[in-house]
Amino acid sequence: AQTIHQWPVAEIKAVGSPLSLGCTIKGKSSPNLYWYWQATGGTLQQLFYSITVGQVESVVQLNLSASRPKDDQFILSTEKLLLSHSGFYLCAWSPQGYTEVFFGKGTRLTVV
């Protein structure tokens, strides 16, 4: 069975500080990977997607970057946090047929 693990569970960070969030997918070879941001109120905004190691495509510009250093790992980062980065970050994967997407438990980020 496939599992998806996100870390950390929650972060409180200062404005201007760096950030690194991660997720690992086990039990699935070459998944499509996604980062989503969910603001208070619930709307989901797709940030990045990746279909293979080393290749990441940006969907929206939010002063964030993403990398896929390994087949099963997806990293979201920024060198300088803004207040607007606060929210719930969700990593997800889909099979090659992209019929559905499976989410991690999320990381709650509070920027102060």
Add this chain to the structure above:
Amino acid sequence: TQTVSQSDAHVTVFEGDSVELRCNYSYGGSIYLSWYIQHHGHGLQFLLKYYSGNPVVQGVNGFEAEFSKSDSSFHLRKASVHWSDSAVYFCAVSTGYQNFYFGKGTSLTVIP
């Protein structure tokens, strides 16, 4: 641009009632449709999907959804809800591996 519309932001029913959560989309090509549930503070969980064939699809925990091409809809239904079904429900459209477009969600409250 693909859009997913969930017209009801909030739905409140009593335990044992039936419920229908509405989802309409705008896209002219081949798409995959899916529904997800999000309990407060958690990641999204996949409920069911449709791509082709029988327009009524069954999901977990007694949920089903019906696809209508003429109405561009994919409504979610449950015959008898339980208090534990209280959550936010998201409809999603996928047109390819690049994107899963989500609606704004419908918050379902089940009164015991």
